[in-house]
Amino acid sequence: MSSSVFQYSSPWWARWFKATHKALSFSPEHILVTNWRGENCQLNWDGVSTLPDITSRLWFKQVSLSSVNGGVSFAGLAKKEVERLQRAFNLHWYTAKATSVHAYITQVDELIAQKGYFRTSHWLSMQSELDAFEKRLPPLPPEGELPNVIDAVFAKAWTLVSQPQWYLKRSREQYIHSVLTQHAALFDTVESMPLTEKQRLACVIDEDNNLVLAGAGTGKTSTVMGRVAFLIQSGKAKPDEILLLAYGNKAAKAMKERLAQRLGINGVAVNTLSGTEYCWSSRRGNAVHQPVSRR
Structure with missing residues (x-):
């Protein structure tokens, strides 16, 4: 040193x-x-x-x-x-700056951890703060001149501002690994057969909008059951905060029965697309007294 x-x-x-x-x-x-x-x-x-x-x-x-x-x-x-x-200046200057830099990184990490799966909308709302942080961030210190703990602070800070997508991807992967491990028993037993890896991912990824593409007989309803059970068990939602939609009355009835009989979950709103459109139209005060037909 x-x-x-x-x-x-x-x-x-x-x-x-x-x-x-x-x-x-x-x-x-x-x-x-x-x-x-x-x-x-x-x-x-x-x-x-x-x-x-x-x-x-x-x-x-x-x-x-x-x-x-x-x-x-x-x-x-x-x-x-x-x-x-230069060597003496670097040691004192970077050590003094490290305190505020470390505090900001810790704040970012705590916010990400608090949100769970950090959505794209959350990340975009932070972008202006990250831009301002980058402008006041000192350059990377010369290699080998400072204590490892100081070097690590600035290395992590520059990773955050120069590779934000990698930083976001890593935080999401850590969250997914954590919740899949924590709720493994749920995904093993929520249906008659344990959910597959991709089904489990669909249950826990909490992006602003999730699109799941699956063919007939691939376990779409099982995935929906797992998603509902996960949201409730993890405390991310209450039953009366969840809405499930199906194309027909038969499918809607089957989902409601599976929630109640297999999982013991009651209070989730299960409806058909046309029935939901009828409710929305009625609440808006429109003169619609028939379910909207689909062509």
Whole structure:
């Protein structure tokens, strides 16, 4: 690990090259700078917005720092002195920034965990926040200079802003694995035969809109039963918050009986498409007293 100690005092001729300050030193708490009149000023690490700007001037280097208190510059540094300055600066600066960066990532992870399956609409609502976070996020630190725990914070932060879809995909996969493991017994027994892997996925994926394509006899109704049972057992919905629709009265009646007799679930609204259209039309006050015919 690089040393956190750094002190520098500019030669007398540095002021000819517009060096605003004579000396600086680093500590974990702040940067101490001294102007040519011998006056000291402390700069907090959180107030330093960017990495040092280093330019070559004839046979030496000039270093400029930007902070909320204004800019400061030093001249006359040799190459080795600049390298020491950079290592010490990186250690203190990234360590100070890591606290707020880690806090934001933790907030994002907690929000995702709270939502369960993180829907696309949830992610899109966060996009403006992520864009703002990226603008204030420091660049990745030089490899091998900082403690591993600090490196890990910035690596995760840059993964979040540079590969958001991968980050979202991983969080969803973790959620799916967790709930499938937690509710395995339910999916094994909800029907006479255990649900298949794809049926289970259809039960637990909670996207804004789910489209399940399946042919005749492939277990569509079994999947619906599993979905209802999962929503209720996991506490994501109550029976009176669920609506099931079927094309015909026979299918609707069969679903209602399977819920009650096999799963002991009552209170789920089960209706036909035409019957539901009739109810909606009546509630809107339309003069419709016949189920809407389908052509």
